[in-house]
Amino acid sequence: MVVCGDDGLAHRLAAELRGVYDEQVTLVVPPAERSVRPPVVGRARAVSAALLDRWVSAAVSRAAGNGTAPTPGEPADGQRTLEAVEPTEAVLAEAGVERAAALALVYEDDETNIRAALTARRLNPHLRLVLRLYNRRLGLHIEELLDQAAALASGGGTAAGGDASTTVLSDADTAAPALAASAVAGTTKVVQTDGLMLRAVERPPGEPAGGRPTLALLSANAGDPAFADGSENSGDQGPLLLPDADAVREAAGRRGSVELEQVSYAARPAPQTGRGVGVVAPVAALFSRRLRWSLVGLVGCVFALAVALWVVTRIHPLGALYLTLLDLFAINDPAIGASTSRQVLQLLSGLMGLLLLPVLLAAVLEALGTFRGAGALRRPPRGLGGHVVLLGLGKIGTRVLTRLRELNIPVVCVEAGPEARGLAVARRLRVPVVLGDVTQEGVLEAAKIHRAHALLAVTSSDTTNLEAALYARTLRPDLRVVLRLYDDDFATAVYRTLRAAHPQALTRSRSVSHLSAPSFAGAMMGRQILGAIPVERRVLLFAALEVGGCARLAGRTVGEAFRAGRWRVLALDTGEGGDGLVWDLPDTYVLRDEDRVVLAATRRGLAELLGRRRRGA
Numbered sequence: 254m255v256v257c258g259d260d261g262l263a264h265r266l267a268a269e270l271r272g273v274y275d276e277q278v279t280l281v282v283p284p285a286e287r288s289v290r291p292p293v294v295g296r297a298r299a300v301s302a303a304l305l306d307r308w309v310s311a312a313v314s315r316a317a318g319n320g321t322a323p324t325p326g327e328p329a330d331g332q333r334t335l336e337a338v339e340p341t342e343a344v345l346a347e348a349g350v351e352r353a354a355a356l357a358l359v360y361e362d363d364e365t366n367i368r369a370a371l372t373a374r375r376l377n378p379h380l381r382l383v384l385r386l387y388n389r390r391l392g393l394h395i396e397e398l399l400d401q402a403a404a405l406a407s408g409g410g411t412a413a414g415g416d417a418s419t420t421v422l423s424d425a426d427t428a429a430p431a432l433a434a435s436a437v438a439g440t441t442k443v444v445q446t447d448g449l450m451l452r453a454v455e456r457p458p459g460e461p462a463g464g465r466p467t468l469a470l471l472s473a474n475a476g477d478p479a480f481a482d483g484s485e486n487s488g489d490q491g492p493l494l495l496p497d498a499d500a501v502r503e504a505a506g507r508r509g510s511v512e513l514e515q516v517s518y519a520a521r522p523a524p525q526t527g528r529g530v531g532v533v534a535p536v537a538a539l540f541s542r543r544l545r546w547s548l549v550g551l552v553g554c555v556f557a558l559a560v561a562l563w564v565v566t567r568i569h570p571l572g573a574l575y576l577t578l579l580d581l582f583a584i585n586d587p588a589i590g591a592s593t594s595r596q597v598l599q600l601l602s603g604l605m606g607l608l609l610l611p612v613l614l615a616a617v618l619e620a621l622g623t624f625r626g627a628g629a630l631r632r633p634p635r636g637l638g639g640h641v642v643l644l645g646l647g648k649i650g651t652r653v654l655t656r657l658r659e660l661n662i663p664v665v666c667v668e669a670g671p672e673a674r675g676l677a678v679a680r681r682l683r684v685p686v687v688l689g690d691v692t693q694e695g696v697l698e699a700a701k702i703h704r705a706h707a708l709l710a711v712t713s714s715d716t717t718n719l720e721a722a723l724y725a726r727t728l729r730p731d732l733r734v735v736l737r738l739y740d741d742d743f744a745t746a747v748y749r750t751l752r753a754a755h756p757q758a759l760t761r762s763r764s765v766s767h768l769s770a771p772s773f774a775g776a777m778m779g780r781q782i783l784g785a786i787p788v789e790r791r792v793l794l795f796a797a798l799e800v801g802g803c804a805r806l807a808g809r810t811v812g813e814a815f816r817a818g819r820w821r822v823l824a825l826d827t828g829e830g831g832d833g834l835v836w837d838l839p840d841t842y843v844l845r846d847e848d849r850v851v852l853a854a855t856r857r858g859l860a861e862l863l864g865r866r867r868r869g870a
Contacts, residue, residue: 254270254276254277254278254279254353254354254355254356254357254777255278255279255281255345255348255349255350255353255355255356255357256270256278256279256280256281256356256357256359257280257281257282257340257345257348257356257357257358257359257360257369258281258282258357258358258359258360258385259282259283259360259361260359260361260766261739261764261766262359262385262424262765262766262769262770262773263280263282263357263359264280264282264766265764265766265767265769265770266357266359266766266770266773266774266777267280267332268770269770269771269773269774269856270774270777271332273774273856273857273860274774274778274860275860276778277332277333278332278333279332279333279334279335279348279349279353280332280333280334280335281334281335281336281337281340281344281345281348282334282335282336282337283336283337283338284336284337284338285336335347335348339365339369340358340360340365340368340369340372341372342372342376345369345372345373345376346376350373350376350377350380351376351377352377353377353380354380354381355380355381355382355383355777355778355779356370356373356380356381356382356383357383357384357385357773357776357777358370358373358382358383358384358385359383359385359424359773360385361385363386363387363388363391366384366385366386367384367386367391367395370382370384370395370399370419371399374399374402374403374406375402378402378403378406378417379403379406379417380417381417381418381419381420381777381779382399382418382419382420383419383420383422383773383776383777384396384419384420384421384422385422385423385424385773386421386422386423387423387425387648389423389426392421392423393421395419395421396419396420396421399419400417400418400419403417403418403419404417418779420776422769422772422773422776423652424648424649424765424766424768424769424773425648425649425651425652425765426652427768427769427772427784427785428649428652428737428763428765428768428769429649429652429653429655429656430656430786431763431768431786431787432649432653432656432709432711432735432737432763433653433656433657433660433662433709434787435709435735435761435763435787436641436657436706436707436708436709436733436735436761437641437657437660437662437706437707451513451783451784451786451795451823451851452513452514453468453511453512453513453514453786454511454512454514455471455509455510455511456509456510456511456512457509458506458507458508458509459506465512465513465514466512466513466821466823467496467501467510467511467512467513468494468495468511468512468513468786468788468793468821468853469492469493469494469495469496469510469511469788469791469793470492470493470496470500470501470504470508470509470510470511471492471508471509471510471511471788471789472491472492472508472789491789491791492788492789492791493818494788494791494793494818494855495793495816495817495818495819495820495821495853495854495855495858496817496818497815497817500817511786511788511793513823513853544612544615544616547612548612548616551605551608551609551612554605555577555578555581555602555605556574558577558598558601558602558605559573559574559577560573561598562576562577562595562598565592565594565595565598566595577598577602580598580599580602580603580606581602581603581605581606581609582606583603583606585599587599631683631684631685631686632685632687633665633685633687633699633700633701634685637663637665637685637701637704638701638704638705639663639704639705639706640662640663640664640665640701640704640705640706641657641662641663641664641665641705641706641707641708641709642664642665642666642667642697642700642701642702642705642707642708642709642725643657643664643665643666643667643709643711644666644667644668644691644708644709644710644711644712644717644718644721645667645668645673645710645711645712645713645718645737646666646668646673646674646675646676646678646679646686647673647674647675647711647712647713648674649711649737649765650666650668650673650675650711650712651674651675651678653709653711654666654675654678654679654682654684655678655682658682658684664684664685665684665685665686665687665700665701665705666679666684666685666686666687667686667687667689667691667696667697667700668686668687668688669688669689669690669691669712671688687699687700691710691712691717691721692717692720692721692724697721697724697725697728698728702725702728702729702732703728703729705729705732706733707732707733707734707735708721708722708725708732708733708734708735709735710722710734710735710736710737711737712737715738715739715743718736718737718738719736719738719747722734722736722751726751726755730755731755733759733760734751734759734760734761735760735761735762735763736748736760736761736762736763737762737763737764737765738762738763738764739764739766743764744762744763744764744767745762747762748760748761748762763787767792768785768787768792771785771792771794771856772784772785772794774856775794775796775859778859778860782794782795782796783795783796783797783851791855792856793853793854793855794853794854794855794856794859795823795851795852795853795854796851796852796854796859797826797849797850797851797852798849798850798852798862799846799848799849800844800845800846800847800848800849800850801846801847803862805861805862806822806844806850806862807844807845807846808843808844808845809843809844810840810841810842810843810844811838811839811840811841811842811844812840812841814844816858818855818858819854819855819857819858819861819862820852820853820854820855820858820859820862821852821853821854822838822844822850822851822852823836823850823851823852823853824836824838824850824851825838825842825848825849825850825851826849826850826851834851836851
């Protein structure tokens with residue numbers, strides 16, 4: 254296995270392949286002096302940022318090397334490390350791409366990954382490729398192109414089997430649902446890919462189960478800051494993935510649970526490129542609510558005058574309305590010699606015309622202002638409350654913003670750079686944005702942090718996220734806080750410290766590399782990984798597998814195939830579109846070689862299930 258990257262995801266992925274799948278890994282990373290994290294805004298934090306970044310880089314190296322940082326080029330625990338500025342053809346050849354089973358390209362730059370993928374496909378047409386691309390539309394085209402190249406090289410008319418497949422993933426898409434769900438209590442966890450939608454929901458202790466399979470049990474002692482949101486090393490006190498029936502009964506009333514709520518096919522979402530900002534606002538947004546009610550009131554008065562004129566003069570109702578409009582716009586002859594009632598109605602119509610003029614003028618001005626401001630950033634409205642303050646509109650922040658708006662959750666964004674990629678998406682979604690350094694006084698106040706529901710800090714700088722969270726705590730000690738941090742060990746330490754310091758407030762810390770690495774590793778092993786959901790600080794994977802390729806499934810019943818803490822068969826995919834999923838399978842159903850199943854598995858369970866085919870297991 255070869256992994257090429259320039260950030261923490263590459264290190265985490267390499268550790269995942271070694272520790273979970275027991276694979277030999279060649280890691281290609283930039284030289285140490287070139288591995289620089291994004292700069293932190295503000296000179297006052299430059300020294301602290303450098304120290305923290307140095308500590309984080311050392312932590313990642315220790316995690317990748319099980320305690321000690323290996324010397325570049327020297328194998329350590331099944332890993333060989335090469336240093337190279339870019340993944341050129343010579344570098345890929347030295348890394349052994351021509352003999353490798355799979356290659357992961359996880360650089361932050363899409364162009365670098367595409368260029369290296371094209372080179373690698375030429376060097377080894379049978380290579381399994383996993384690319385990290387942010388652009389969804391481009392990713393679909395690149396995937397088809399590389400699969401076609403593999404098929405032509407193998408002499409076939411289709412993609413060269415599963416071994417030469419190309420998988421395009423995005424760490425932003427993988428981590429965004431988990432980050433959004435952490436900021437919003439009660440939000441369901443959803444995995445959706447290629448039309449297949451898997452939904453899970455967290456149930457608090459004591460809430461009756463809905464009759465669906467229990468995917469996990471939450472931590473037994475969630476009130477203890479030292480173990481809450483338990484990590485993989487929490488033992489029996491931490492979350493239990495894929496428990497058996499006895500464990501579920503024993504934990505009833507004491508532990509929360511994650512239950513499978515829905516497995517179905519849905520329409521595949523169209524790729525979103527983020528291009529183009531809508532400039533035509535909805536009709537309801539053209540005018541303020543007060544102005545709309547004023548217009549409705551005036552129209553009602555005009556109709557009332559028309560009805561009164563019809564009753565007084567006994568003319569046709571349409572004629573009465575026509576005369577009322579003429580009087581309203583002062584283009585009718587004076588009612589000299591007419592009845593007193595007619596003269597009074599004409600005067601009232603003229604008065605309505607005087608009142609209508611300023612209302613129409615206000616409507617025109619508001620409409621012009623709406624069209625003019627459609628391409629500008631909105632400010633947080635007065636009285637806003639119960640919203641999520643989102644810090645950072647980079648790759649991760651943009652995906653999180655889209656996810657929150659899909660859930661109809663009000664959001665106020667804070668971004669330091671006026672050229673951030675997510676500002677166009679914020680304009681299109683008409684989301685308020687505050688431009689400024691989040692660690693400066695007054696910026697969080699402008700985002701209405703005092704009345705916010707949660708703070709979600711997902712900037713690319715750990716120090717900025719941590720400093721913003723601590724400053725927000727001084728303004729709102731009980732505020733729900735979710736931090737995106739670079740390294741998972743550091744995220745765990747920060748989380749426990751904040752929980753101990755503020756036990757009355759809900760705090761979550763998430764590492765994007767920790768959330769994304771399992772999906773990338775599964776794709777490198779040839780799995781059809783559908784997605785992953787976080788269960789506290791652990792990850793549960795969903796995969797679609799052929800039973801014939803799994804010796805531990807073929808010929809067994811669904812009940813016999815279940816392994817507590819390892820894997821559980823959820824559904825049978827008959828390949829018939831929206832009606833092709835049979836997921837209420839009885840325990841007595843026998844899995845046949847030709848069956849294709851959807852299952853939930855832990856990372857080690859998936860490795861045990863299929864991870865050792867190359868060794869004959």
